[in-house]
Amino acid sequence: MPTVRIATKDDAQQILEIAREWMPFNKEAEEQREKSLITVLGKPNGHLIFVAEEGKEIIGWFDVKNCDDWFMLRKSVHIEHINVAKKHRGRGVGSKICQAIFNYFRDKEGEMYLIFFYSESGWTRFFVKNGFVITGEKFYETRIVKRERR
Numbered sequence: 001m002p003t004v005r006i007a008t009k010d011d012a013q014q015i016l017e018i019a020r021e022w023m024p025f026n027k028e029a030e031e032q033r034e035k036s037l038i039t040v041l042g043k044p045n046g047h048l049i050f051v052a053e054e055g056k057e058i059i060g061w062f063d064v065k066n067c068d069d070w071f072m073l074r075k076s077v078h079i080e081h082i083n084v085a086k087k088h089r090g091r092g093v094g095s096k097i098c099q100a101i102f103n104y105f106r107d108k109e110g111e112m113y114l115i116f117f118y119s120e121s122g123w124t125r126f127f128v129k130n131g132f133v134i135t136g137e138k139f140y141e142t143r144i145v146k147r148e149r150r
Contacts, residue, residue: 002052002060003054004053004097004099006050007041007058008041009042012034012037012038014051014058015037015083018060018083018085022083048063048066050064052093059093060084060085060093060094061081061083062079062094062098063081064078065077076113077101095129098131102131
């Protein structure tokens with residue numbers, strides 16, 4: 001089973017390789033995405049990328065953004081992008097990353113919400129299985145409550 005950690009600049013190429021499986025880039029877009037990704041990995045500014053790896057191979061990643069939701073008046077974490085390498089899909093990699101995100105923010109924050117906006121109904125089974133609730137026509141969310149220290 002893979003381990004999950006927060007990505008570093010050294011992970012940029014492997015993250016982009018997985019992203020290309022989902023959305024091939026032209027050369028110009030590739031260069032722009034790489035620069036942008038390296039900036040995020042070097043100075044997160046609210047973004048964290050969680051990677052799942054087996055050995056030294058990154059096999060999946062979620063990009064999340066920690067923000068204060070001015071409209072709903074609560075702290076929330078938005079899942080911006082999700083990618084698992086094609087050959088590793090269906091093995092629980094995405095669920096493992098979700099659990100790591102829950103644990104990370106549960107330990108760091110008070111009550112907050114993890115939100116994923118979607119455009120395809122194919123995500124329903126994955127998010128419901130991982131503890132999310134459909135709270136509107138276009139997004140899933142789950143409440144994360146900080147653990148009490150013993």
